[in-house]
Amino acid sequence: MSIEVDKPVERSVDSIQTIYAVVMALAISQAIQSLLREPSFGAVLNLGRVSPAVPAFVAFLVTLVPFWHGMNRHLDRCYLEKGGTVVQGALLLDFVVFFLESSFLFAAGWSLRSGIESFQYLGWLLCVDMLWGFISHQIHFRGEKSHVVKWSKINLVALFLAILVVAYPFQAKQTVLMVVAFVRSVADYWFCWDFYFPRKEVEKDKAVLQSGKTAS
Numbered sequence: 306m307s308i309e310v311d312k313p314v315e316r317s318v319d320s321i322q323t324i325y326a327v328v329m330a331l332a333i334s335q336a337i338q339s340l341l342r343e344p345s346f347g348a349v350l351n352l353g354r355v356s357p358a359v360p361a362f363v364a365f366l367v368t369l370v371p372f373w374h375g376m377n378r379h380l381d382r383c384y385l386e387k388g389g390t391v392v393q394g395a396l397l398l399d400f401v402v403f404f405l406e407s408s409f410l411f412a413a414g415w416s417l418r419s420g421i422e423s424f425q426y427l428g429w430l431l432c433v434d435m436l437w438g439f440i441s442h443q444i445h446f447r448g449e450k451s452h453v454v455k456w457s458k459i460n461l462v463a464l465f466l467a468i469l470v471v472a473y474p475f476q477a478k479q480t481v482l483m484v485v486a487f488v489r490s491v492a493d494y495w496f497c498w499d500f501y502f503p504r505k506e507v508e509k510d511k512a513v514l515q516s517g518k519t520a521s
Contacts, residue, residue, distance in 0.1 A: 314391055318380045328407035341355060363483050368489070428467055435456075
């Protein structure tokens, strides 16, 4: 697939994606260490003690995947695939927000064994992403339908449900919050499938490339 863009923009997007990937990798590494090890036991693995942190780990993982996938697709869609002039400062805004979001994911991975705290970091992640989504829509897709608005609406519903779970007194809060995180990610892919996996656009580009080769 050939994408014609200014090289400085392309290099900037590549740099942001690389930095984001590094922080995400660190977050995953930290989460695995938090899941399998306890500070009081040093470097000893404690496979029999992982169950209390499993709900937070699952919620962390199912949240991280669409956020990492979505960030990369958003940058490609807005700066490499979308026609028109790139809005000045928009890429810097995306970098700041994505770095902040990846930091929340790292904090969630670090605090897996702290009970509800890990879910609180995931909640802040959704808040930031929801706010950024509405701003990003005005920058890139004003007057159009966009994936960022869908993200914001999905996050809003998930946050509302999570607040209800935290506010209502019962024992299995972490398990229910894990289910909320899982359903949020399923809804993310369900409603934004064409954005995450743009088959029609890819087929169209292939057809254009093929017709160009035939003409030559």
